Amino acid sequence: MTSQNPIVLASAKYPKPAERTFQYGTAGFRMKASLLDSVVYRVGLLAALRSRKLNGQRIGVMITASHNPPEDNGVKLVDPMGEMLEGSWETYATTLANAPSDQALLEIYDKLTSDLNIKTENKARVVFARDTRASGPRLVSALLAALEASGTEYTDYKLLTTPQLHYITRCLNTKSTPYEYGEPTEQGYYQKIAAAFKAATGTRKFNGPVTVDCANGVGGPKLRELIKYLSSASEGGLEIKVVNDNVVEPERLNHQCGADFVKTNQRPPPSSHAAPSARCASLDGDADRLMYYFNDSDSSFHLLDGDRIATLAALFIGDLARNAGLGEKIKVGVVQTAYANGASTSYITQDLRLPVVCTPTGVKHLHHAATRFDVGVYFEANGHGTVVFSDLALKRIGKYEPQSPAQASALDTLRALTALINQTVGDALSDLLLVEVILAHKAWGPKEWHLTYTDLPNRLGRIEVADRNIFKTTDAERKLESPPGVQAQIDALVGKYKNGRSFVRASGTEEAVRVYAEAATRGEADDLAAKVADVVK
Numbered sequence: 001m002t003s004q005n006p007i008v009l010a011s012a013k014y015p016k017p018a019e020r021t022f023q024y025g026t027a028g029f030r031m032k033a034s035l036l037d038s039v040v041y042r043v044g045l046l047a048a049l050r051s052r053k054l055n056g057q058r059i060g061v062m063i064t065a066s067h068n069p070p071e072d073n074g075v076k077l078v079d080p081m082g083e084m085l086e087g088s089w090e091t092y093a094t095t096l097a098n099a100p101s102d103q104a105l106l107e108i109y110d111k112l113t114s115d116l117n118i119k120t121e122n123k124a125r126v127v128f129a130r131d132t133r134a135s136g137p138r139l140v141s142a143l144l145a146a147l148e149a150s151g152t153e154y155t156d157y158k159l160l161t162t163p164q165l166h167y168i169t170r171c172l173n174t175k176s177t178p179y180e181y182g183e184p185t186e187q188g189y190y191q192k193i194a195a196a197f198k199a200a201t202g203t204r205k206f207n208g209p210v211t212v213d214c215a216n217g218v219g220g221p222k223l224r225e226l227i228k229y230l231s232s233a234s235e236g237g238l239e240i241k242v243v244n245d246n247v248v249e250p251e252r253l254n255h256q257c258g259a260d261f262v263k264t265n266q267r268p269p270p271s272s273h274a275a276p277s278a279r280c281a282s283l284d285g286d287a288d289r290l291m292y293y294f295n296d297s298d299s300s301f302h303l304l305d306g307d308r309i310a311t312l313a314a315l316f317i318g319d320l321a322r323n324a325g326l327g328e329k330i331k332v333g334v335v336q337t338a339y340a341n342g343a344s345t346s347y348i349t350q351d352l353r354l355p356v357v358c359t360p361t362g363v364k365h366l367h368h369a370a371t372r373f374d375v376g377v378y379f380e381a382n383g384h385g386t387v388v389f390s391d392l393a394l395k396r397i398g399k400y401e402p403q404s405p406a407q408a409s410a411l412d413t414l415r416a417l418t419a420l421i422n423q424t425v426g427d428a429l430s431d432l433l434l435v436e437v438i439l440a441h442k443a444w445g446p447k448e449w450h451l452t453y454t455d456l457p458n459r460l461g462r463i464e465v466a467d468r469n470i471f472k473t474t475d476a477e478r479k480l481e482s483p484p485g486v487q488a489q490i491d492a493l494v495g496k497y498k499n500g501r502s503f504v505r506a507s508g509t510e511e512a513v514r515v516y517a518e519a520a521t522r523g524e525a526d527d528l529a530a531k532v533a534d535v536v537k
């Protein structure tokens with residue numbers, strides 16, 4: 001009898017809230033945690049299907065809402081190589097999440113099994129973890145119910161950063177293959193990163209400590225753990241001062257701290273008392289975004305965001321490849337979104353002479369575009385990003401015989417970077433150490449880094465509209481094709497401002513549209529943003 005089916009029976013304990021429509025968006029499902037039980041249960045079923053479809057490769061499930069407030073939570077799937085879930089499967093996630101009843105859910109589950117030719121005799125294997133939110137354990141029980149009901153083997157990695165789960169997923173699926181990525185454990189992650197950091201730093205000295213605001217999220221305890229594997233400051237290692245690492249009081253998560261707070265408010269967390277020119281960094285709630293910043297001697301605040309991390313990494317890796325004698329064999333490229341400051345794009349193309357590709361917002365788009373370069377550097381302005389090395393580039397870097405001591409030294413550093421950088425996804429802990437290595441090599445403080453180019457003043461606004469779905473974009477979100485006529489009005493406004501640039505897109509995560517504008521001066525950028533907002537309202 002169908003009603004005895006374990007999937008239906010367990011589903012009854014996680015009923016879908018009526019009148020709610022869910023959508024698997026750029027960051028998976030994300031909303032108030034109280035609404036998520038049925039969604040997580042159904043995501044567990046999808047993870048089982050995905051794993052069976054891929055012949056029992058491990059699929060990751062991460063329970064987190066990143067930089068959102070403490071009462072939110074979310075869930076997303078990780079594909080076998082540690083990438084984001086393949087696009088076509090996002091639709092299946094949405095369909096399962098919206099099944100109106102337990103019975104309808106089973107019917108969709110069975111239909112997906114047959115439509116996708118999934119062999120039911122294949123093993124299903126899932127690994128999962130969560131951030132520090134209070135709702136995490138409850139949502140884990142919904143996930144477990146789905147894994148049990150679908151006959152899935154699973155491992156609970158408990159508390160991890162999102163990038164750690166991506167790393168472990170890839171390690172598990174590449175174990176004992178030529179593409180082995182590392183030990184599939186949290187310790188393995190720290191060991192790999194710490195060894196690579198040591199090798200990449202060599203004999204260079206760090207210019208004082210870095211203070212890291214951990215958003216009172218999972219990044220705090222994990223950074224403290226990582227530090228145990230690094231050389232101490234007294235041994236010539238990097239001194240990392242950990243702040244905002246209170247995970248005992250969950251309501252402090254992302255509150256007045258963290259990468260999103262710093263980027264959105266353009267100021268340090270109020271708890272920060274950093275000395276002038278001291279290096280400061282902020283992670284977000286699941287430690288996949290990183291922001292650097294410092295206060296000048298005159299107390300002016302300077303943000304070193306994702307664009308700055310991308311330009312720093314592209315500069316350094318481009319130089320290393322050339323100095324190692326691989327300049328002709330390894331092409332470095334940069335991937336940005338329309339939110340990248342125009343000055344960063346000019347710096348990359350004109351000063352670094354590297355190609356830049358622009359993609360729509362969302363990590364999966366950037367990551368995908370980055371894999372088309374030998375070495376692809378991608379960062380969103382919000383601080384999420386990484387560097388990916390193609391198989392060919394890794395082979396060339398691994399096999400090349402240096403022709404001089406200078407080449408050998410550059411090559412050693414480059415090899416160390418391929419292990420230091422988490423190539424599965426943006427990883428704030430790995431990116432932090434990458435930035436520190438580069439600054440140490442260059443003997444730069446944040447000021448010198450900041451001086452590489454001058455940002456164009458810019459403004460980002462948020463407008464609530466009746467229906468954001470009427471705003472359809474083209475050209476990597478830089479132009480609106482609907483509503484008709486709006487783009488022509490924006491173009492006419494932009495033309496009136498020196499270095500003016502503006503675009504409008506519907507948010508993928510909120511019921512709103514975003515307006516971005518930049519121009520030669522602060523006044524003009526604000527003015528342009530306000531005028532474009534008027535057009536959209």
Ligand code: 16G
Nearest residue numbers: 026027362363364380507508509510
């Ligand atoms: C999601 C994306 C992030 C993007 C943001 C844009 C992932 C993992 N996360 O958080 O990359 O910057 O959405 O939000 O892809 P918006 O569409 O509301 O502007």
Ligand code: ZN
Nearest residue numbers: 066284286288
């Ligand atoms: Zn995040």
